[in-house]
Amino acid sequence: MSRRAILGGIAAAGAATAASPFTGLFSAHAATAGNYVIRFDKARQQTIKGLGFEIQSDSIGSGNNGLPDEVNGVPYDLTDSERTRFYNEMLKGGRSDRGFRYCRLAMGLYYRGLDPTRKLMRGRYPGQTAQLADMCDRAGVEGLSVEYWSPAPGWKSNDSYIGGKLKAFDPAFLGQFGDALVADLDYLTAGGLRISQWGLQNEPRFSTPYSSCVYSPSEYLATFKAAASRIRAKYPDVMITADSQDGWHGDIGKAIKADATALSYVDAWTFHHIGYNSDHHITPDQWTAGAAGKPVFNNEFEYLDNKTSDWRTINTAQSIMNWMVFQDSPTWYWLHALKPTTNAESPGYSLGFWRPPSDKDFSHFPDVKPGHWTWNAKNWNSVAGFVKYMPWDSVRYMVDEAARLQDQRIMAWKTPAGKPVFAVTNRSATESFTYTVDTQTAAAFEGHRYGPSTNDQRLANKTGPTLTVTVPPLSIEFWVRTP
Numbered sequence: 507m508s509r510r511a512i513l514g515g516i517a518a519a520g521a522a523t524a525a526s527p528f529t530g531l532f533s534a535h536a537a538t539a540g541n542y543v544i545r546f547d548k549a550r551q552q553t554i555k556g557l558g559f560e561i562q563s564d565s566i567g568s569g570n571n572g573l574p575d576e577v578n579g580v581p582y583d584l585t586d587s588e589r590t591r592f593y594n595e596m597l598k599g600g601r602s603d604r605g606f607r608y609c610r611l612a613m614g615l616y617y618r619g620l621d622p623t624r625k626l627m628r629g630r631y632p633g634q635t636a637q638l639a640d641m642c643d644r645a646g647v648e649g650l651s652v653e654y655w656s657p658a659p660g661w662k663s664n665d666s667y668i669g670g671k672l673k674a675f676d677p678a679f680l681g682q683f684g685d686a687l688v689a690d691l692d693y694l695t696a697g698g699l700r701i702s703q704w705g706l707q708n709e710p711r712f713s714t715p716y717s718s719c720v721y722s723p724s725e726y727l728a729t730f731k732a733a734a735s736r737i738r739a740k741y742p743d744v745m746i747t748a749d750s751q752d753g754w755h756g757d758i759g760k761a762i763k764a765d766a767t768a769l770s771y772v773d774a775w776t777f778h779h780i781g782y783n784s785d786h787h788i789t790p791d792q793w794t795a796g797a798a799g800k801p802v803f804n805n806e807f808e809y810l811d812n813k814t815s816d817w818r819t820i821n822t823a824q825s826i827m828n829w830m831v832f833q834d835s836p837t838w839y840w841l842h843a844l845k846p847t848t849n850a851e852s853p854g855y856s857l858g859f860w861r862p863p864s865d866k867d868f869s870h871f872p873d874v875k876p877g878h879w880t881w882n883a884k885n886w887n888s889v890a891g892f893v894k895y896m897p898w899d900s901v902r903y904m905v906d907e908a909a910r911l912q913d914q915r916i917m918a919w920k921t922p923a924g925k926p927v928f929a930v931t932n933r934s935a936t937e938s939f940t941y942t943v944d945t946q947t948a949a950a951f952e953g954h955r956y957g958p959s960t961n962d963q964r965l966a967n968k969t970g971p972t973l974t975v976t977v978p979p980l981s982i983e984f985w986v987r988t989p
Contacts, residue, residue, distance in 0.1 A: 537911055539940040544918040545904040546926055546946050554830060554919065556607030556898040557889065558651060558805065558839035559597070559857070563638060564616045564630055568849040569812075571715050573667060577631045578862040579616065580844045581641050585877040588860075589641070592879060596843060596858060596886070597645035599893030600962075604646030607898055608702055610805065610839060611638070613690065614656035614667050615717040624660035627690050639698030648898075649702030651805065651839075652691065653750060655717035661686070667717040675725050680732035688736045691744075703745040704737050705805075706730050709778060710749055710758060723761040727768055734771035745773040750805060753777040754796050763798055772798075774836075776805040781854075784824035784933075785912045793833045801836050804829055808841035809854035814884040816958040816980050820933040822888035823956075823982045827917040827929065830902060840889055844879055847871045857886040887956045888982070891929065894962070895954065895984045897921050914939045914977075926951075926987045932977040939977050943985075945970040951985040 563579040566572075581589045599605030611617055617638075619630035629635045642649070656667045661683055664670035673679065691701055706729060710721040721729065726749065734746050749758040753775035762768045775797055779786060787793065793802050807825060809818060822840075829835040845852035847861045847870060859871060860879035874880050900919040905928075907916070913933035920926050926947055932939040945951070951973060953965030957980050967988065968975070977983055 536934065536937065537909065537914065537939070538937055539942070540911065540914060541908045541942045541944075542916055543906040543944040544926070544928055544946060545906060546918070546920070548904045549920075550834070550902045550904055552830070552834050552902045553836065554896060554900045554902055555836045556648075556896075557605075557826075557893060558608035558610055558837055559606050559843045560610040560612065560616075560806070560839065560841050561638070561641070562616050562842050562845060563611075563634060564618060566615065566716055566849070568851070570851055573615075573618070573716060576864065578846060578864065579634075580860055580879075581637050582631065582634065583860060583862050583877055584879065588878050590644075592844070592858075593641065593645040597641075597647065599890060601894055601897070604648075604898065605893040606645070606843075607648045608651050608837065608839070609638075609642060609647050609649075610651040610653060611694075612708070612717070613652060613654045614658065614719075618667060618717065620658055620660075624665070625658050625686050626693070627658055628693065635694065635697035635699065642699060649700035650694065651703035651705070651747075652694065652701055653703075653705035653708050653747075654687075654719070655708045656719045657683070658686070662719065668715065669713050669718060669720075671720050672725070672729065675728050677732070680729055683729070684733040684736040687733050688740050691737070691741060701741060701744050703747055704741070705747045705750045705776065706733055707750065709751045711751060711756075721758070723757045726758045727761045727765060730762065730771070731765070731768050734768070738771055746771050747774050747776045747805070748772050750776045751778050753793070753802055754798065754800075755793070763796075769798060772800055774801040774803060776803060778806045779804050779825075780807060781809040781811075781818075782825065784821050784828050784915070787825065787828040788832055788910065788912065790832045802833055803835040803837050803839075805837075805839040806841050807839060810851075812851050812854045814853055814882070816884065817933065817935060819884045819888045819956075819958045820931050820980055820982060822885065823892070823929075824915045824931055824933060826889065826892055827915050827931070831905075831915070831917050840885070845882075847874060853882065856882045857889065858882050883961070884958045887958065887961050890961060891954060891956050891982060891984045895927055895929075895986055900927075914941075916941065916943070927984060929982065929984050930975060930977055931982050932979060934979050936979055938979060941973075941975045941977065943973045943975060945973060947971055947987060950988045952988050954984045954986070956982040956984075 565574045619628040662670045845856035861874045863876040918928040947970045950967045955963040
């Protein structure tokens with residue numbers, strides 16, 4: 507069964523009436539007001555590292571069908587001025603310093619060039635590595651999350667990026683394979699890139715019409731131990747993640763947990779709850795209970811049915827909040843910064859669209875010139891406020907809630923400079939919601955509103971300690987202490 511078929515049902519939850527498996531745990535009736543106390547005297551001891559994104563630096567077929575020979579990608583296709591705008595307005599989120607912290611690099615998919623042995627990865631076109639390094643430097647990105655969609659074909663049973671599995675799993679073969687993965691990181695770092703995270707395989711249960719490699723639990727375990735031990739030895743500060751689909755919860759994660767050596771290499775568990783209703787993550791510690799004390803986070807989020815909606819704008823914001831509030835996640839990843847105007851999946855997958863120079867069909871995106879990009883507002887506006895108002899290493903604080911509501915969520919933090927901030931949402935499509943928030947802070951807060959067609963609308967200041975904030979339907983607000 508395909509990845510799309512398995513996940514599509516949950517991903518398609520896009521109407522305001524979407525059912526939740528946890529409805530019985532919360533208020534049974536729609537609320538229009540609530541009381542909250544932000545415990546700025548009681549830190550959760552959770553540091554939020556910052557958000558991540560994925561970069562499409564090479565081509566993929568429309569609908570995720572195949573690997574075209576044509577070269578198109580970002581930043582490759584963008585004009586010089588559009589690259590600068592992309593870095594400053596999206597990747598920095600309009601901040602003067604830095605916005606997104608991590609850039610997920612899909613090895614074997616969007617970085618799929620090869621050396622003559624077909625066992626080591628290189629840029630597929632001249633300048634690809636240098637362009638990615640320049641992007642990270644100019645956008646203030648800390649480093650890459652390097653993860654394989656497929657190993658290099660020379661290691662695979664079918665000598666292809668698409669489908670297949672490793673040729674062998676004996677110790678000698680896996681030792682050589684692990685050395686090659688270290689060599690890939692050596693090549694990237696020699697090219698000026700920094701590595702923050704590393705993963706063996708994206709979605710190891712699935713074979714897809716684009717780059718993939720299938721592992722059984724025992725095959726993944728043996729390969730992970732061989733590769734992760736070498737990554738840890740050469741790059742001790744890189745966060746090693748597993749399994750980039752089911753985390754500790756699936757059969758692969760269970761195999762790792764049963765092996766003390768393998769478990770010692772895992773720094774965090776990564777999940778793909780793609781397009782899920784945010785209610786799925788509102789039960790405290792649901793996804794940390796079996797994590798063996800290691801952090802958990804969602805390192806891919808998009809909507810697989812190629813659509814977005816007003817409801818989804820708020821749902822995405824609440825996904826960020828609920829992973830962090832209830833699962834103590836240190837980060838959260840949207841899938842792609844930009845997707846091409848040519849691809850059917852782009853609306854559900856992107857924060858923005860770019861037009862490759864080869865796209866001459868101006869019946870769609872008529873205002874986007876070749877080499878230029880524009881916003882996918884309903885997706886971008888869901889994450890933009892977190893990029894702008896939740897700087898790296900913010901510390902989350904507890905919020906006392908009289909009732910835990912599904913369509914109205916709250917989250918509070920202090921920036922590294924000590925400035926209190928809180929975010930509130932209203933996922934209702936019809937009713938406003940009034941938050942009465944005791945900030946325990948006798949200071950002024952400035953408001954910033956986001957929604958499906960609203961980006962950083964400035965709101966009048968309110969003075970604490972108690973703020974009364976009425977949030978319109980389908981809105982997200984950030985309240986930041988001034989000055």
